[in-house]
Every structure is written in structure tokens, then in C-alpha cells.
Amino acid sequence: MNIKNNAIIYLVGLVMALVSCSDPYEDTTFTAYEELPISLLLESQPEKFSMWVALMRHADMYNTLNLKSTYTVFAPTNDGVQEYLDANGWADVTDIPKEDATYLVKYHTINQVKIGQSQFENGVINDRNATDDNLSIEFREGGLNAIYLNGASRIVDLDIEATNGIIHGLEDVLVPVTATIMDRLGDERFSIFREAVEAVGRTDMLNTIVIEETDVTGNPLEYRIRMTAFAVPDEVYAQDGIMGLADLIEKLEVEGDQYTDPENGLRKYVDYHLLSQVRSFADLGDFPEGEISMNINTLATNELINIADRSGSLVMNYDTAANRGVSFIEENINCKNGVMHEVDHWMPLFTPERVTVIWDLTDYADLQALCDQYQNSSLNSTYTRTFTQEELSCYTWKSTPEYRPNAVAYRNNRGADGIWYADAVNHDHIRLDLGQSGWIEMETPVLIKGSYEITMTYLSYTESENTGYLQCSMDGKRLGSQWPVSNRRYDRALERRMTSSFTFDETGSHTLRIVAIDGELLTLDHIRFKPVD
Template identity: 35%
Template sequence: MKRVVILLAAAFTLMWGACSDPYADQVFKDTDKMPAASFMEANEDVYSLWVDLLKYTGLFNTVNLNMDYTCFVPDNEAMHKYLQAKGKSSVRELDMEEASNLVRYHTIASKQYTTSDFPDGMFPDSTASGDYLSLEMREGGFQAFYINDEARIKELNITATNAVIHLLESVLTPVTGTIVDNLDENYTLMLDLLNKTGYEKLLSSIYMNGVKYRYTLFAVPDDVFAEAGINSVASLAVYLGETNNDYTDPANKVNRYVGYHIANSAYSFADMNTDIDNNTSKNVSMMASNTLISMRLVNEMFFLNYNEETKKGISVTRKNLNCKNGVIHVVDGMMEITEPKATKVTWDLTDYPELAGVCEKYQLENQSKTYTRSLAYDILNCYKLSGGYGSDYTYHLANKNEVMYKASNHDCMFLNLGKYGWIQMESPMIIAGKYKMSLVHYNQALKTKEGRWSVIVDGEYVGVQVTTWGSSTSKSEMITTTIGEVEFTESVPHTVRFMAGDDYYSYLDCLIFEPIN
């Protein structure tokens, strides 16, 4: 799961509620020393319409607060076009709820993002409206940053005392509705499939048991189905060779087909291109049990489930359709279930939606302070544990100056379970084959080797005992230690247990499975 951040709406309500302007009686002479709203007010030739919007919504004072903001602000020309398209002559003719949401959607109220902090894909912090913006850099370098695939940043890194402002040449369209809400008349069969299989409820939800989940849907349009002679759920069942009409059964081929189009995390188009180079691929787990989708670059073109024999794959025709609970990408093919070839698997040991749901901060970049979340033994179902008195397991998100910041997604599991204590979890699906298995961990400099762990996969010990202390006597660093070789006869998830060999604590990052031959 790529950087799922749980920021409850109540927190934004408090941050963005009515408040007095701390700078109301202060006269500024140097625009470089002004807070964001006052800075924009002083540069009315560029920002006057946005400033009017801030005052109309009562958020001018809020944007002046001594906090950290990233403001994506449309210039006056962009605002004129926006108002003209809506048939309005003034921002004060906008509905108040619409106007307030517009400001919130353009503002990240937790961090100042300069270009050096820009992510490759989705911003890890949500906007003040609780939504997530995506970023793409196209040909043209710093002049070709696009937000949500719709608005180019025309001027970068404009600094105020409490914010970074990025000037937009068009207004962003605020996200409204869930994934299901955003499937229009071009996706009637996809909607019917979601309804008949029970996935509609999942993709219509924003919170489940108090946890905010986000998903990716690869949506097949009606015309793509029609090209295959499919115009109903029943005809898809015939196409797939399914005779059971209980489409809610997870083993049903129609149910599995739909689940194969849903990922249990929100992947922007840039996220999908991350960690692959030209003519290489990666596999991503989908919601249908024991299924993977291949993401591959071929001659700099992105494909899903690319077939090397036919030289064909599935293309994304519309990307980054952001929704309240995830993102939609439109595909140009049926995208039937296939089993891709084995590739290198990097399994982040913190990569569980359930863990994300209990952490205020999770898999974030460029944090100035370390965040930790001590976990009770019975709080999460994704981990099973056994440890002695005083044992501990904690989620650790590193700050940008820590050695552990180099960990996958900048986080680790801190474990101190006592000798013979253990923690057990389930891996993502791994394609059948033989692999070299390695552990990425923080190595504490020490003269002796300590922090010992045995790794048990599906009940069998693998390789040698790993030590996480003492690989170097002088330098503490993130390192990769080979465990041994493992062979899987089935393409399924696997049970992995780490058993402690001493009383030392360790920071474990991820397991790597590299195909052999």
C-alpha cells in the first residue's frame, strides 16, 4: 500500500474553523515576511480573486495562522475562466459550501511542500477537504508539473512566512463522491457488476469501522465490453465459463473478475510507474484472492499485463480520476485474470491497511520529527505475536534526518519480544518459483553480533539466523542481509514468522524475494 494517510475530518474542522486573524492589526512593509493570505492580498494583480474567495468563505484568517500550509492557488486569469464557465460574475455568487470546499481542496494544511519535497504520484498528506492530490511531471521539466492531470503549475515555490504557494494556470475540480459515485453512463455494466458481486458497498464507503480506506479501480467502459460481445452480467458469466449465478461467492469467476480490477490501495498513475525501469515490471496484489496484476514499461510506454509473445498489453486511457475513497483509471481492454511472470518482490512489513488505520501518521515523506505508535498485542489482526513480560512492538516512522529514513516508505517495525518471542504475518501473493530471500533492517553498530532472528516460512526454517546488530563496529546503517533460498510450489500468500534469538531490540523494514533463474 502506497502511503495511506489517516487524517480525520474532525481535525481539519478544528484547524479550519472560525478564528481571529493573528495578523489583523499588523502592518507589513516587506511582502517576504507576510503570512500567506496577507502576501496574496499584497499582490492583488495575481491573487485578488482568490483573496476575495478567502474573505467570502471566512478562511482568510485561517490561511494567516502560524501553521504550515501548501497553497495551490489559481491566478486571476484562471479564476475568471472558472467563474465564466459557471455563469458567475463574482466569487460571492458561488454557493458558500462550494466556495469553502474550493479553498480547502486547494490547500494542504499540514506541511510546506516545495519542489524538493514533491512526491512521485499522490501527495501523502491530504488537503484540508480530506482529499488527496496527485502530481505528474511531464516533458518540460519544472515547467510541466501537473496537479490531478488537469492544472499546470505556472510558478513554483513562492514563499510566505507560513506557507509555500504554487501558482496554477487553472482551477482544480474538487473531488466529489466515492468511486461508485464517479462512474457515469459510460460504465453501466461495471456498475452492475459491482452491485451484483457486492463490491459496490466497499467502493461506496469512505470509512469502515472508523478507518479510512482508499482503493484503485481499473474501470472497463461499456464500449470495451461491447467489443467482446458482452452487454450484461449474464453474458460476462458465459464469456468466463461461469454457471453459478451466485456472484457474491468469492470463488465465482465473475466475482473474481471484478475483484481483479480493484486494488486495496490508491495508486496514482505515477505510483504505478514507480520502481520500474524501461522493459522491466512489477506485480501488485489485487482484491481477488491470489491474484496479481503486472505493471510494465515497454519502450517507455506503460502497460498492464503485457504479453511478451503477442507484444500487447492493457493501456490506461484515462488516469487519476480522484475520488473521496480512492482513484479510478480507465482501461482499454477486458483485463482478464492472468498470472504474470515472477519478479522481484519487496514486501514492506508495515504494509497493512489495518496498521495505517490506527496510526496518525503513516508512510510519510520528509517528516521533521519521528513518529511512533506503540501497538497493543490484540489491536491488529494482521500481526500475531507471542512475547515475554515487557516485550514491545511499535510502528516507527523515521524523520528525514534519521538513518532509518532510507527504509522502504521510511518506516520500520520496532520489535523487542524477548528470547523466543515471535511475530507472524501474511505475505502478499508470490508467484511460484525459487527465490533468494533477504531482510532489510537497521544495523546498530556494535562489537558483537546481537539482535538475532530466525525466519520461518510456512512452518519451515529458512537459511541462517540473521543478526541485526554488529555487522559494523563503527557505522549504524540500513543494510540488506541474505537469509537463504526458498521455493514456492504455488502462487499464493505465505505465512512468515520472525522468532527472536535474544533479548535485543531490532528495527525490521522489509523482506525481498529475488527470483533465481
């Protein structure tokens, strides 16, 4: 997929009450609740949470978390707060610098969403917290008594209901993650892989958290980096006789020493271990319906990782001849700029078999970088983000007129919006208002050469007459016939339309063009490529 400035970018947008360094509601009394909002509810249980409440007051966050809004709060118990103070040499919560205290409370708070235990999944929580970071859930042996946040703090109280959200009690205070992927690779166990990353010039990418730029009108923009890395520890390399970077280069049979060249063998090897978006362990096992295997793109050009469910275990690049694949030593190692997974094989490039590919038309790093809400299943309200061409590299379009407003938009719908959105892949879709004969182009995921049956799925909306006629082409060759995306027979519905069969002569990414024939609204979800003989 395309990556702006060779990195994942993310537009930071925080609610003002949570960004402020002072409590904007310090002198306000809230009495509109029949029950108790979060701060008052925590204060009503002093035997558990009195020290966290004191920290909230010190951080000027107490009244903010009494607002009639929606929050998910992970509140450490008194013992956990005391251990945190002791570890840092502080006698009282007021000894914590106020700025640090505010950051700490925000780190434990997710705004605008209520996440109960029933929504926990093993992996990264989609909704970012008030410091714009992703927390993660880990299930260990022990059922509901062994759920950990960030792999560091056990959740000791689940689903404490407040009028403005939900509270989960923590055994320990979370120490905010500040380490980048590159920082994690600083562990001496990863010395060989780290040297390879440095040699191919990927250090800055894996060490960057935010990129600051300006839009075409000069307004400041902040882009947030989010990636995935599959890291190989030294002891795993040693199993294949690789004791240093020179051995790895020899094992890869690298030609030449221009390691930063994208086609160099060492550069391709490193890029093969990197993904352009955050993919938690749970995301990696989220296969298309009816499938137990999928191929995912890497930063290495036209190189794929295969992930499969084999006897209930997630395995990458399973080699039937060797009767083994790549397994995970440790999953979901949180980083400030993404997530890292430690693997048990040195993981050279691998050519997988053809499998069914589900191409979500919104599955691009640019969109994850720019959208405050992205592929989120638990929204309380619909999220829509429109784009200008200068903001994106994943889409290229020409509208009629050329500077038509709202020509391209991303929409992530709340779960309460029914089957029309519930059945959409990743709960989102792309909305195109290109004008008559306007068009948009985008690159497909890497597809292994061969023939495929191509089916487009779109969100069909109700109109008195069919509208939203479109025509698709792939690499300049027409796909099927024209068809409308609206309907006269049903309410909103998810529709599927067979476009055609298509043969790709080479493995790689391909260009899809969608033309808006009549210029009416197009609401598109995903395309399925099913291998055929």
C-alpha cells in the same frame, strides 16, 4: 493482504487550526517574520490573488495561514475565482456559504509540509490536504507550463516562497472531489463493468468513504477508505464481442449464479480489477531497484497483475504470444475513496511469470488506513504510530509480557534523517519491542510457486554489544540462523542478511514468523524474494 471489514480504513487526524470552523487567530497580529507568511504574501499581490485572499478572510482562514507553521497552498488567481463564482451564480465570495468557503480553502491547502515543483511527480501527492484528500499532479506536453492539479487546473505560478511555506498559483479553482469510485462507474461508458460490480456485491465497498467504529475502550474511531480500481469501458468490451453483462459471464465461462462467492468466476474477475490501497500511475511504475517488472496483489485471492516497462511504456499483463498487454486510456482519475485507472483491454485473470518481489513489511492496507503519515518521503518531522492488536488484522503478535506497551510500531522518517532512512524502501520501517521470546506473524505477498533466494534488510543501530537477535520461519520452517540487528562497528546503517533459499510448492501467500530471541528492539525494513532455478 488483509483488509479490516473487507475495506481499506483510514484514521482521520487533522490539525486543530485547520479543522476549526472559526479562525482561532482572528484578533492576533503576527510580526515575527523577516519576510512574508502565506496570507500576507498573497495579499501583497492583489493583481493576482485579491479574490482568494477575500475568500480566505470569509472562511476565517486568513490568520491561520500566517501562523509560524509549514503549509503548501494552491491559490487560484482572480480570473479563476471569478469564473468559479459565475459558474455557481454568486456575485461575491461572501455569497458562498461560510462552511463551503472553509472547506474550499482547506481543500487547496496541505498542512505541515512544503512541496515545491522539484518534488512533483506524475500521480497522487502523498501528503493529504486539510480535508484529508489526496490531490494529484499531471504533466502534459508543454513542460513547466503544462502541470495540472487534479487534471483540472493548470499551475500558472510555481514555487512562490513564503516564510511559512510555499504557494503555487492556479488558473482555476479546484472543485473538491466528492465522487466515489462507484460514482465514477456511474458514467454510462462503464455500464458493463458497473453491472458486474453490483452483481458480485462490491457496490458498498466502492461507495464507502468513511467507516465509524469504536476502539476497545469505547473511544470513537473514523476509518478512511482508499482503493484502486482498473475500470473497463464498454467500447473496450465491445472489441471482444462483449455487449452486456451476460456476454461477460459467458466469456468468463462462469459456473453457477452465486456471484458473491469469492471463488465464483465473476467475483474473482471484479476483484482482480481492485487493489486494497491507493496506487497512482507513478506508484505502479515504481519498480524494485534493477527491475523492469513486478507483480502486485489484487483483491482476488492469489491472483496477481504483472506490470512492466516495455520500451518506456507501462504495460500490464503483457502476453508474448499475442504481442500485447493492457495499457492505460486514462490514469489517476481522482475519487473520494481512492483512484481509478481506465484500461484498454477487458483484462481477464492472467498468470504472470516469477519476478523478484520486494516485500515492504509495512505495505498493508491496515497501516495505510491508520497512519496519518504513510510511506511519505517529504516529512518535516519523524512520524511514529504504535498499535494495539485490536486495531490491526495484518499483524498477529504475542509479546512478553502479553500487554507490553509499544510492542509494534510504524515509523515514517523525515528525509533529513540521512542514508539510514533514505535507502529504506518507502522511507519507513516496522519497530518491534516484543520482549524476550515474543513473536509476530504476517502474511507475505502472493508468490508464484518455485524456489527463491530470501534476503532480509533491516536498519542496524549502534550498541556497545550486539543485541536484537531474531529468528525467522516461513510456514513453520526455519529460515537461516539467528542474527542481531544492532552493530558495534558503524553508526546507523542499512544491513542485508541472507536468510536462506526456500521453495514454495503452491502459488499463494505464506506466513512469516519473527521471534525476538533476546527481546531487544528490532527495526525491520523489507524482504527480497529473488527467483532461482
